[in-house]
Amino acid sequence: MFSTELQQLAGQAFAKAHATGNDFVMLSDPEGQLQLSETQVEALCHRRFGIGGDGLIRAIPTAKVKGYENQAAEHPEAYWFMDYRNSDGSIAEMCGNGVRAFVHFLIAEGLVDLQVGETLLIGSRAGVKHVTRLAQGYAANLGEWGLIFPEEAEQNSVDSMVRPAGWEQGVPALSITMGNPHTVVALPDTKMLQELNLLAAPEVSPVPEHGTNVEFVVPAEPLMHEGVAQVAMRVHERGVGETLSCGTGACAAAAAVRYRARSSALINVWNVEIPGGYVGVEFLANDDGGEDTILSGPAQIVARGVIGSE
Structure with missing residues (x-):
């Protein structure tokens, strides 16, 4: 099951992250070249045949996300975009636990330098989000409810x-x-x-x-x-x-x-x-x-x- 979909991603590095048990497969795509199908996402998130996760998050420059060029132009400081997918492969707008895990992943990958008390802007399908690093964890401004x-x-x-x-x-x-x-x-x-x-x-x-x-x-x-x-x-x-x-x-x-x-x-x-x-x-x-x-x-x-x- 899913063997073909996973073989197509052979050699791709990944990390597994969680935020209060909400877990994610994390992928880095700084060149914006990784094309993910719904079936591939589902395969990676499968808990028996894949890595396992409630969702998948791809780190990609906002300017390289089709349809979000204006977001990148208006908010150049939001360099990284949180491309979030549900475990069934469907696209979701935002994930509050996911955005904390995403910033933690960016720091661990050496893609950003964020000290305690500093805030990072993140591009997303729900708009630009502000995430502040705390002494223990992260605080994300998710905007208006x-x-x-x-x-x-x-x-x-x-x-x-x-x-x-x-x-x-x-x-x-x-x-x-x-x-x-x-x-x-x-x-x-x-x-x-x-x-x-x-x-x-x-x-x-x-x-x-x-x-x-x-x-x-x-x-x-x-x-x-x-x-x-x-x-x-x-x-x-x-x-x-x-x-x-x-x-x-x-x-x-x-x-x-x-x-x-x-x-x-x-x-x-x-x-x-x-x-x-x-x-x-x-x-x-x-x-x-x-x-x-x-x-x-x-x-x-x-x-x-x-x-x-x-």
Whole structure:
């Protein structure tokens, strides 16, 4: 299975990275010559026949990405572009854990020099992102969050219905954009969260135009601990399945809880527990009257290798 697709990539160096258990195959393509098909990406990300990963990230100069020449011209400082693919080979706009792993990979490859406290601009299909190196990990400004169906949400704080596998009825949800689509369901207790069957994609109605990740979230009781709001989350990622972590999903989950519980709107610092650990989410007012979303957490490279020819 996939032998032909992998043979076509023989000799290609790779790294394996993860950020709170959200794992990626990392490829460096400084000349922009590596052409990847959906099947090749799927082969590399397969956990039995390939390297294994929730997705694949290719490092390529922004100016060499077809369709993003204007982004490169307008933001020349965003030299590197995060070409992100889901494990099924489909293209995704952004990955919050992935962008942290991407910057860590660029540093480890010697492609950038970034000291603690310094910020690097990254090109992506969701626009230019700012990533700051911390003493432990990275903080990525993922930009403004927003409502995918604002008119419906303004009426009753929900805009969608979600039915997980095995459930007879759907439950209300809120669809959030973080540059990529998310639909967030609030559950009443952690037992219900733990018992969810996320092997199959939950049914969502209406479905955002480009599909959606689905997050299930349980606020802590009490919500605040030492000035930080606490929530737990599980996620089914579009084109992947359940993952141990989703960075943009953690941001969407915190944004949805804030929006639905209007009394929590002034809570700007959140701690999100996912199966792979914890990430931080912070909301900061920007000059455009909206809110930027800052995601912070660790990133690690765990292996390196070369794709074989057998």
